[in-house]
Amino acid sequence: MNFEDYKGIWVYIEEQEGVIAPVSLELLGAGRQLADKRGVELAGVLIGNRVKHLSQTVFEYGADTVYVYDDPIFEHYRTEPYMYALLDCCQKHKPEVILYGATPTGKDLASAVATDLPTGLTADTTMLDIEEDTGLLLASRPAFGGNIMATILCKKYRPQMATVRPKVMKALKREPGRTGKVVEERIWLREEDVRTKVLEIVRETTKKVRIDEADIVVAGGKGLESKEGFQLIHQLADVLGGAVGASRDVVEAGWIDHHHQVGQTGVTVTPKIYFAIGISGAIQHLVGMQNSGLIIAINKDPHAPIFQACHYGIVGDAFEIVPLLIEHFKQALA
Numbered sequence: 302m303n304f305e306d307y308k309g310i311w312v313y314i315e316e317q318e319g320v321i322a323p324v325s326l327e328l329l330g331a332g333r334q335l336a337d338k339r340g341v342e343l344a345g346v347l348i349g350n351r352v353k354h355l356s357q358t359v360f361e362y363g364a365d366t367v368y369v370y371d372d373p374i375f376e377h378y379r380t381e382p383y384m385y386a387l388l389d390c391c392q393k394h395k396p397e398v399i400l401y402g403a404t405p406t407g408k409d410l411a412s413a414v415a416t417d418l419p420t421g422l423t424a425d426t427t428m429l430d431i432e433e434d435t436g437l438l439l440a441s442r443p444a445f446g447g448n449i450m451a452t453i454l455c456k457k458y459r460p461q462m463a464t465v466r467p468k469v470m471k472a473l474k475r476e477p478g479r480t481g482k483v484v485e486e487r488i489w490l491r492e493e494d495v496r497t498k499v500l501e502i503v504r505e506t507t508k509k510v511r512i513d514e515a516d517i518v519v520a521g522g523k524g525l526e527s528k529e530g531f532q533l534i535h536q537l538a539d540v541l542g543g544a545v546g547a548s549r550d551v552v553e554a555g556w557i558d559h560h561h562q563v564g565q566t567g568v569t570v571t572p573k574i575y576f577a578i579g580i581s582g583a584i585q586h587l588v589g590m591q592n593s594g595l596i597i598a599i600n601k602d603p604h605a606p607i608f609q610a611c612h613y614g615i616v617g618d619a620f621e622i623v624p625l626l627i628e629h630f631k632q633a634l635a
């Protein structure tokens with residue numbers, strides 16, 4: 302494999318119903334830094350139906366080039382057609398790095414591409430860097446239960462690929478009017494050759510809380526003692542207009558759904574304000590919230606590790622403090 306043939310940093314641009322996933326814009330920000338350090342182009346790969354116009358957004362968030370596969374066969378995400386498009390693009394234009402959001406779609410696509418290309422894939426990356434002279438991608442992620450950060454290298458193959466967690470990288474400030482080169486590509490795939498069919502789309506009707514998008518997250522842990530005790534977390538979140546987060550132990554106890562779990566095996570959140578109530582502050586929890594703007598911890602144990610990770614700490618009983626906070630905020634926000 303001649304490494305000289307592989308150039309440029311790529312970001313897979315995830316799109317659904319005409320909207321680009323926020324993680325793709327975050328990855329353009331991270332990708333821009335890698336591309337500048339390496340002195341190469343940053344490109345987005347956009348696959349979908351009637352998506353060409355989204356190239357402009359991709360440029361405005363930092364890309365120099367957008368490879369577009371625009372065809373009705375890409376109307377809904379399906380592994381096969383998207384994989385063939387990305388493989389086609391790799392064969393023609395040979396990138397040295399491809400980044401994907403660690404979303405269900407990004408993970409599915411990246412792993413499918415990695416099984417076909419003779420290369421590796423680092424999953425769930427939380428830090429990225431690149432060696433300026435060799436182009437070696439340094440993809441770091443928590444390992445061994447979150448106790449260490451492992452930096453994973455792909456020394457022998459190209460492209461180097463990584464999925465990156467949403468909300469970990471920062472998107473660049475949008476630069477309206479910034480343009481670049483659109484490269485339109487095609488693959489000759491017929492609908493009858495695709496094994497997966499989308500028969501129906503069932504939209505979730507329950508009110509699903511997007512804790513990864515909330516400005517305020519009120520998270521509770523086992524210190525709330527029971528599902529009933531955990532209602533205090535819901536009440537405080539309601540008063541503040543925030544979302545509810547939880548530690549894994551709370552999810553495992555069945556007090557709340559897994560969508561709310563914050564941490565290494567849950568979601569990563571970076572709200573403006575994060576309340577950690579009755580949460581001890583295990584490393585696996587901290588990796589999912591430590592970049593929040595303001596962290597306020599309430600715990601009755603003054604030695605709880607969460608106090609090492611918070612901006613403000615209140616040592617005391619959640620069952621006394623939280624009702625007072627609810628009352629206070631109710632009055633203040635009335």
Ligand code: FAD
Pocket residue numbers: 446447521522523524525547548549550551562563564565566567568578579580581582583584585586589599600601602605617618619620
């Ligand atoms: P505990 O550790 O039991 O802490 C409860 C806290 O509440 C204590 O600090 C206690 O002092 C305090 N408390 C008790 N009563 C009160 C009261 N009345 N008022 C105020 N404070 C009180 N965990 C996650 O959260 N997210 C993850 O994604 C995650 N992934 C993991 C992945 C792996 C591979 C492993 C091994 C573990 C993972 N964990 C994860 C579990 C993690 O290690 C901890 O076990 C978990 O975070 C502890 O949850 P907790 O803080 O709610 O409970």
